Amino acid sequence: MKKGVNHFRMVYLAVVCTIVLTGCSKEHRTEERISLENEMGTINVSTEEDTDDYTESTIMKPQISYSDWSEYFNGLNGTAVIYDASDKRYTIYNDELAVTRRSPCSTFKIISSLTALEHGILVPENSTRTWSGEVFWNENWNRDIDFADAFQTSCVWYYRQLIDDIGEDMMQAELEKLQYGNCDISDWEGRLNTNNNNRALTGFWLESSLMISPKEQTEVMERIFGEQTEYSEETQNELKRVMLVSGQEITDIPIYGKTGMGKAEGIVVDAWFTGFAESEEGNLYFCVYLGRTDGMNVSSSLAKEIAVQIIADYNGQ
Numbered sequence: 369m370k371k372g373v374n375h376f377r378m379v380y381l382a383v384v385c386t387i388v389l390t391g392c393s394k395e396h397r398t399e400e401r402i403s404l405e406n407e408m409g410t411i412n413v414s415t416e417e418d419t420d421d422y423t424e425s426t427i428m429k430p431q432i433s434y435s436d437w438s439e440y441f442n443g444l445n446g447t448a449v450i451y452d453a454s455d456k457r458y459t460i461y462n463d464e465l466a467v468t469r470r471s472p473c474s475t476f477k478i479i480s481s482l483t484a485l486e487h488g489i490l491v492p493e494n495s496t497r498t499w500s501g502e503v504f505w506n507e508n509w510n511r512d513i514d515f516a517d518a519f520q521t522s523c524v525w526y527y528r529q530l531i532d533d534i535g536e537d538m539m540q541a542e543l544e545k546l547q548y549g550n551c552d553i554s555d556w557e558g559r560l561n562t563n564n565n566n567r568a569l570t571g572f573w574l575e576s577s578l579m580i581s582p583k584e585q586t587e588v589m590e591r592i593f594g595e596q597t598e599y600s601e602e603t604q605n606e607l608k609r610v611m612l613v614s615g616q617e618i619t620d621i622p623i624y625g626k627t628g629m630g631k632a633e634g635i636v637v638d639a640w641f642t643g644f645a646e647s648e649e650g651n652l653y654f655c656v657y658l659g660r661t662d663g664m665n666v667s668s669s670l671a672k673e674i675a676v677q678i679i680a681d682y683n684g685q
Contacts, residue, residue, distance in 0.1 A: 430456045437461035440674045444666065446658040448678055451586045453594060454650030459682070460583070465659065469549055469579035473628030474522045474668075475640045476573035478607065480531050481519060482592060483542045485603045489533050490515060492606055497526055502568065519610040522627070525568040545598075546588050549580030563631050575630045575638070585642040585655040593644055593651060611643055613676065621647050621683055623676060625654075627668035635660060641672040645679050654679060 430451070437448050438461070447465035451458050460466050472479075484490035495515035503510055508521040518526035531539065536556060543551040555577035558570030572578045580588070592599055592607070611624035625643025629636060642655040656675035658666050 451653040475628035582655040586653040629668040
């Protein structure tokens with residue numbers, strides 16, 4: 369009887385060892401395969417967990433090329449980034465500045481609008497906010513104003529109220545979901561902005577704690593408007609309605625975007641235009657950024673002009 373028990377134990381241990389070794393071998397082969405394919409420019413992602421069987425999807429790493437677009441900038445300290453979704457390729461001018469994080473300024477109105485629309489905080493047909501009566505430097509802000517007008521006139525007091533309605537927890541969650549730059553909203557009130565101390569005109573996105581690079585701006589635009597977006601079609605359409613650039617005589621494809629500009633001691637230190645263009649081949653996500661350039665006129669409208677011209681030429685190449 370004892371001999372039979374010992375024999376059973378030996379068989380049982382042999383089976384267990386075989387299973388363990390097979391599993392280890394499989395895990396080792398999987399790690400080797402992932403390592404090899406990373407070197408080749410692809411990443412295999414497991415889409416099922418807690419099972420021996422898994423499904424793989426191959427994600428191609430975007431390629432990066434560099435272009436001399438200095439003629440568009442005419443001596444300005446700036447950068448341009450285009451991400452072409454059709455062939456998963458970045459084209460970058462001035463790569464060092466392209467990955468330097470700066471305050472997003474009013475380009476952040478895309479994100480605050482997105483968040484408020486997606487969560488039902490902003491209803492476009494019922495979006496008018498009452499003017500306090502305070503006279504602001506921009507005459508277009510001195511009135512009751514709705515969402516579309518607030519976006520297109522870049523009305524800071526309107527968005528200060530909207531962002532307060534969104535709240536810190538929801539905003540933080542949305543920024544992390546979008547992988548938006550440093551995701552830092554710690555200076556919620558915008559007290560770090562020494563250029564302005566008016567509570568109606570300050571916030572973490574205006575020369576304060578939140579920072580993002582031009583390349584990251586294009587990545588965020590793709591996460592919002594790309595094929596893998598998690599945002600509703602209704603939200604995207606509302607954003608496109610207010611982001612559409614009018615008067616595009618030099619290009620036959622629609623361009624959507626938002627400007628942004630920040631000053632320090634009265635001097636423009638950040639000027640942006642970021643968004644995307646719809647072409648037949650696929651979306652082009654872009655960002656043009658201009659930094660401080662002493663002795664030259666730096667503005668967000670100039671960043672916009674440069675971006676539209678680069679997009680037109682890129683699309684026609």
